[in-house]
Amino acid sequence: MTTSIIKTRFAPSPTGNLHIGGARTALYSYLWAKKMGGEFLLRIEDTDRTRYQATAEESIFSGLKWLGLNWDGEVLYQSKRTELYKQHIDKLLASKKAYYCFCTPERLQLMREIQQKKQRAPKYDKTCLHLSKAEIEEKLTNKEPYVVRLNVPDQGEIIVQDLVRGKITFQCQDIDDQILLKSDGFPTYHLANVVDDYASGITHVIRGEEWIPSTPKHVLLYRAFGWDTPQFAHLSLFIKKGGGKLSKREGATALLEYKAQGYLPEAVVNFIAMLGWNPKSTQEMFNLEQLIQQFDLNQVHTANPIFDTIKLDWYNNQYIKQYTTIQLTELCRPYLDKQNIVNAPLHTVEKIIALEQPRLKKLSDIKNETDFFFTETLNYPATLLLWKKNTPAQTKIYLTALANYLAQNNNDEIWSNQKTLETNIITWIKTAGYNNGDILWPLRVALTGKPASPSPFEVASILGKTKTLQRIYAAITLLQS
RNA sequence: GGCCCGUUCGUCUAAUGGUUAGGACAUCAGGUUUUCAACCUGUAAACGGGGGUUCAAUUCCCCCACGGGCUACCA
Numbered sequence: 001m002t003t004s005i006i007k008t009r010f011a012p013s014p015t016g017n018l019h020i021g022g023a024r025t026a027l028y029s030y031l032w033a034k035k036m037g038g039e040f041l042l043r044i045e046d047t048d049r050t051r052y053q054a055t056a057e058e059s060i061f062s063g064l065k066w067l068g069l070n071w072d073g074e075v076l077y078q079s080k081r082t083e084l085y086k087q088h089i090d091k092l093l094a095s096k097k098a099y100y101c102f103c104t105p106e107r108l109q110l111m112r113e114i115q116q117k118k119q120r121a122p123k124y125d126k127t128c129l130h131l132s133k134a135e136i137e138e139k140l141t142n143k144e145p146y147v148v149r150l151n152v153p154d155q156g157e158i159i160v161q162d163l164v165r166g167k168i169t170f171q172c173q174d175i176d177d178q179i180l181l182k183s184d185g186f187p188t189y190h191l192a193n194v195v196d197d198y199a200s201g202i203t204h205v206i207r208g209e210e211w212i213p214s215t216p217k218h219v220l221l222y223r224a225f226g227w228d229t230p231q232f233a234h235l236s237l238f239i240k241k242g243g244g245k246l247s248k249r250e251g252a253t254a255l256l257e258y259k260a261q262g263y264l265p266e267a268v269v270n271f272i273a274m275l276g277w278n279p280k281s282t283q284e285m286f287n288l289e290q291l292i293q294q295f296d297l298n299q300v301h302t303a304n305p306i307f308d309t310i311k312l313d314w315y316n317n318q319y320i321k322q323y324t325t326i327q328l329t330e331l332c333r334p335y336l337d338k339q340n341i342v343n344a345p346l347h348t349v350e351k352i353i354a355l356e357q358p359r360l361k362k363l364s365d366i367k368n369e370t371d372f373f374f375t376e377t378l379n380y381p382a383t384l385l386l387w388k389k390n391t392p393a394q395t396k397i398y399l400t401a402l403a404n405y406l407a408q409n410n411n412d413e414i415w416s417n418q419k420t421l422e423t424n425i426i427t428w429i430k431t432a433g434y435n436n437g438d439i440l441w442p443l444r445v446a447l448t449g450k451p452a453s454p455s456p457f458e459v460a461s462i463l464g465k466t467k468t469l470q471r472i473y474a475a476i477t478l479l480q481s
Numbered sequence: 482g483g484c485c486c487g488u489u490c491g492u493c494u495a496a497u498g499g500u501u502a503g504g505a506c507a508u509c510a511g512g513u514u515u516u517c518a519a520c521c522u523g524u525a526a527a528c529g530g531g532g533g534u535u536c537a538a539u540u541c542c543c544c545c546a547c548g549g550g551c552u553a554c555c556a
Binding site: 015122123183209239438 | 485487488504518552553
């Protein structure tokens with residue numbers, strides 16, 4: 001490799017939907033590459049034909065795009081590179097760094113059971129390493145199924161200098177003779193991964209810590225080929241509340257599920273970036289550009305963070321509030337029931353969105369929060385209209401008085417805008433000698449049917465005179481029954 | 482069982498061989514207010530345990546406990 005450009009890659013296996021943890025791994029790889037002015041590549045590790053899922057690939061592509069993690073160059077598919085791997089296997093075979101193994105799965109199984117009974121780590125016993133050339137030839141011509149194994153030395157140690165963890169030491173005697181080529185002719189992850197990383201000029205292998213134990217095998221492979229090893233950075237893994245692997249029970253694990261739930265990509269990026277990395281300052285809000293500037297692998301944490309999305313809601317609300325009403329309306333549109341808003345003019349919908357903007361945690365909340373604007377009749381118990389200790393009779397008097405005031409033909413100008421409406425109603429309440437709560441609570445309930453909602457002025461101003469009066473009369477009727 | 486990685490408020494985390502161990506989210510209490518949200522103020526909340534090293538340890542070392550990963554012809 002003559003190029004000195006920094007290259008990282010995200011190399012997911014298409015066996016399931018892109019996981020939120022995988023998204024963070026991708027994010028960190030992306031950030032590091034971009035920070036260093038390098039490239040971020042995408043490779044699909046589809047060498048396991050039995051677990052392959054076509055839909056998984058799509059979720060990887062659209063998930064990364066959604067987050068804004070655009071990869072450089074073409075997507076690499078390992079399944080299309082079997083010839084390349086075979087060539088490299090031949091090299092290893094020739095240099096005796098790897099060897100044919102004809103052991104049956106049954107024998108391997110038995111061997112492992114015995115080893116485990118002796119409380120030893122299961123490890124291949126190198127039986128086939130001692131096969132003679134003639135024996136190998138014979139088995140090959142007989143078409144006996146075989147795999148190719150890495151010939152790990154018995155002695156010595158492998159030291160990996162991990163960018164986030166520092167020095168990690170492994171004893172060769174603990175390392176199994178890893179299968180590199182499966183009997184179906186496909187390479188295992190280990191071989192394909194090393195060959196491809198080298199071929200693509202990857203300088204920094206950033207991946208989850210589940211790969212730590214196999215890293216010495218990879219180092220051995222680089223050495224066997226005579227290649228320089230890239231830098232390794234092993235990231236922590238998200239765990240669920242109370243410990244253990246992140247599972248569906250604990251909430252969404254698939255990245256795109258967050259999109260469906262109405263989380264903004266910038267909120268998800270910001271949130272997962274902070275899970276395992278810290279800018280060493282008190283800054284909480286980061287867009288992708290700022291993350292690229294400030295991200296540093298040296299500041300990546302090694303402990304496994306518990307994946308708790310409470311703060312994600314806060315981030316989402318922060319970003320929702322940063323949008324203009326017009327932008328937010330567009331973002332909310334997919335979550336609004338079309339039938340409900342079909343008759344509402346755009347400027348009305350925008351007013352409604354603006355109303356919800358500070359209280360919206362997820363875009364998907366918009367429907368339930370604003371449904372009262374779009375329905376003709378509200379369903380709520382009469383008791384909800386009662387402010388504090390007020391009786392139905394009192395409340396009826398208050399609402400009737402209010403309705404009479406609002407219905408006057410000569411005061412249409414008070415509806416010109418929300419502020420005017422508010423000022424006039426408050427003044428009227430004072431003049432009439434009522435308490436604010438006596439009037440405003442039942443008014444708000446009459447207009448929304450909800451125990452909690454935006455203020456009655458905001459709602460009335462959007463509903464307009466006719467609908468507001470209709471709803472007040474409906475409330476009065478409700479109080480009579 | 483073996484190997485490897487880790488351990489600061491409930492959560493994400495900062496800092497430090499000598500600090501009132503800091504921030505954010507969440508919680509709780511006030512303020513604002515007709516309710517909710519938003520906003521403002523404040524309260525409470527942590528160095529897993531035991532040994533060392535040291536004048537001094539949350540910080541350095543060791544052991545233990547606990548958590549996590551790997552231990553496949555899966556990645």
